[in-house]
Amino acid sequence: MPKIIYQDNKGNSKTINVENGLTVMEGAIQNDIPGIDADCGGSMACATCHVYVEEKWLDKLPKAEEAEVDMIDMAFEPKKNSRLSCQLIVSDELDGLKVTTPSKQS
Amino acid sequence: MKKIDAIIIGAGPVGLFAIHQLGLKGLKAIVIDNLDRAGGQCIELYPDKPIYDIPAVPECTGEELTKNLLEQIKPFNTEFIFNERVEEVRQDKDKWIVKTNNNNEFSTPNIIIAGGVGSFEPRKLSLKEIEKFEGKSLFYAVKNKEELKNKKISIFGGGDSALDWALELSKLSKITLIHRRDEFRGAPHTLSEIKKLEKEGKISIKTPCQLASVEGNESIKSISVKFDDGKVEKINTDIILSFFGLVMKLGPIADWGLNMDKKTIEVNSQNFETNKKGIFAIGDICNYPGKLKLILSGFHEAALASVDCFKRARPNEKYRFEFTTASKTIQERLGKK
Numbered sequence: 070m071p072k073i074i075y076q077d078n079k080g081n082s083k084t085i086n087v088e089n090g091l092t093v094m095e096g097a098i099q100n101d102i103p104g105i106d107a108d109c110g111g112s113m114a115c116a117t118c119h120v121y122v123e124e125k126w127l128d129k130l131p132k133a134e135e136a137e138v139d140m141i142d143m144a145f146e147p148k149k150n151s152r153l154s155c156q157l158i159v160s161d162e163l164d165g166l167k168v169t170t171p172s173k174q175s
Numbered sequence: 176m177k178k179i180d181a182i183i184i185g186a187g188p189v190g191l192f193a194i195h196q197l198g199l200k201g202l203k204a205i206v207i208d209n210l211d212r213a214g215g216q217c218i219e220l221y222p223d224k225p226i227y228d229i230p231a232v233p234e235c236t237g238e239e240l241t242k243n244l245l246e247q248i249k250p251f252n253t254e255f256i257f258n259e260r261v262e263e264v265r266q267d268k269d270k271w272i273v274k275t276n277n278n279n280e281f282s283t284p285n286i287i288i289a290g291g292v293g294s295f296e297p298r299k300l301s302l303k304e305i306e307k308f309e310g311k312s313l314f315y316a317v318k319n320k321e322e323l324k325n326k327k328i329s330i331f332g333g334g335d336s337a338l339d340w341a342l343e344l345s346k347l348s349k350i351t352l353i354h355r356r357d358e359f360r361g362a363p364h365t366l367s368e369i370k371k372l373e374k375e376g377k378i379s380i381k382t383p384c385q386l387a388s389v390e391g392n393e394s395i396k397s398i399s400v401k402f403d404d405g406k407v408e409k410i411n412t413d414i415i416l417s418f419f420g421l422v423m424k425l426g427p428i429a430d431w432g433l434n435m436d437k438k439t440i441e442v443n444s445q446n447f448e449t450n451k452k453g454i455f456a457i458g459d460i461c462n463y464p465g466k467l468k469l470i471l472s473g474f475h476e477a478a479l480a481s482v483d484c485f486k487r488a489r490p491n492e493k494y495r496f497e498f499t500t501a502s503k504t505i506q507e508r509l510g511k512k
Contacts, residue, residue, distance in 0.1 A: 108292045108423050114220035139360045142333045143420040147355055175422035
């Protein structure tokens with residue numbers, strides 16, 4: 070099972086085995102990772118599952134579609150490496166992916 | 176203080192259907208919602224997105240679903256109170272007193288919380304030092320255009336609200352539009368208008384940049400924005416308008432002494448009553464073993480909760496289960512006979 074590393078804004082990290090096909094958001098919710106709220110439940114409508122993706126992974130991820138980028142406009146302190154974790158689907162290629170949660174979601 | 180059979184908190188799809196289920200039983204409800212219209216998440220988050228799992232409706236959008244529910248509850252002439260949030264709930268013998276942030280008070284035997292993930296509120300700017308200006312020179316919505324005449328206004332955001340207000344207020348004031356990236360969302364027509372005004376020097380556009388600091392004591396004097404390349408620019412500003420959409424906040428519900436699990440309210444799955452007699456929770460906000468956050472589950476929860484609402488509102492009457500196809504009383508309530 071691919072490992073996903075969730076790091077909080079203070080640098081503490083947790084490594085979680087997330088099943089292929091789940092999203093990075095679902096991996097966080099099912100394992101009580103703090104800092105990812107996912108209020109809308111993954112319908113790309115709220116930007117409260119916003120994460121910063123470690124730079125080296127950015128190119129390996131499918132590009133964000135327009136609706137996701139539009140939603141990131143609403144996120145708390147967006148950066149160049151901002152993504153919505155509900156749109157990142159876990160696969161073997163993403164084994165070791167590291168995401169950092171922002172200091173807050175809203 | 177107004178007396179009513181039930182107060183419904185939240186005018187989303189599940190709250191609307193609760194009106195229907197109460198109405199069939201002859202109960203009157205008042206609905207309170209912090210938004211300015213009915214529909215909840217369906218209207219605010221995904222009005223145009225198709226929904227495929229409403230029973231017997233193969234496909235409909237959030238907006239259509241809301242419209243149809245409003246049509247379905249028309250016979251009950253329900254009072255809606257919009258732009259208000261329920262702040263306080265307190266017990267008064269076998270009744271509940273419900274108070275809103277606009278000091279409206281109600282007495283009711285039943286409260287149905289159909290609050291989704293909480294009430295919608297504007298997403299606020301993150302700078303700590305900016306809070307003291309809120310409501311004075313920082314606004315998350317425009318209430319009175321006249322107050323914004325002949326000012327230096329900095330508008331944050333890249334969506335329709337930011338663009339529409341930039342256009343509108345450029346007739347009265349000097350506008351700077353600030354967005355974190357070069358692309359704006361928004362109707363193409365609005366965008367081309369904005370670009371035209373930029374050429375004419377009526378709107379100044381700053382991208383890609385974000386708010387870095389605010390200067391001023393009593394009122395805002397200037398702001399500094401930081402561009403992606405690290406450059407910082409100071410902009411003389413009297414008023415900040417910020418349009419970063421809405422967030423959902425659970426708010427005061429957490430203080431009513433209800434058993435909670437994270438942001439959800441624990442209920443029993445027989446009548447969806449909480450640990451407090453006469454307070455029910457239905458839809459996304461309730462939690463019980465096997466709970467699914469689906470609109471259809473919320474409808475079922477509304478139907479069951481309404482039965483106990485009847486028993487509490489009409490303690491001297493016997494509850495009779497009836498079908499809409501057969502019951503003359505129900506058909507009369509629906510205005511059909």
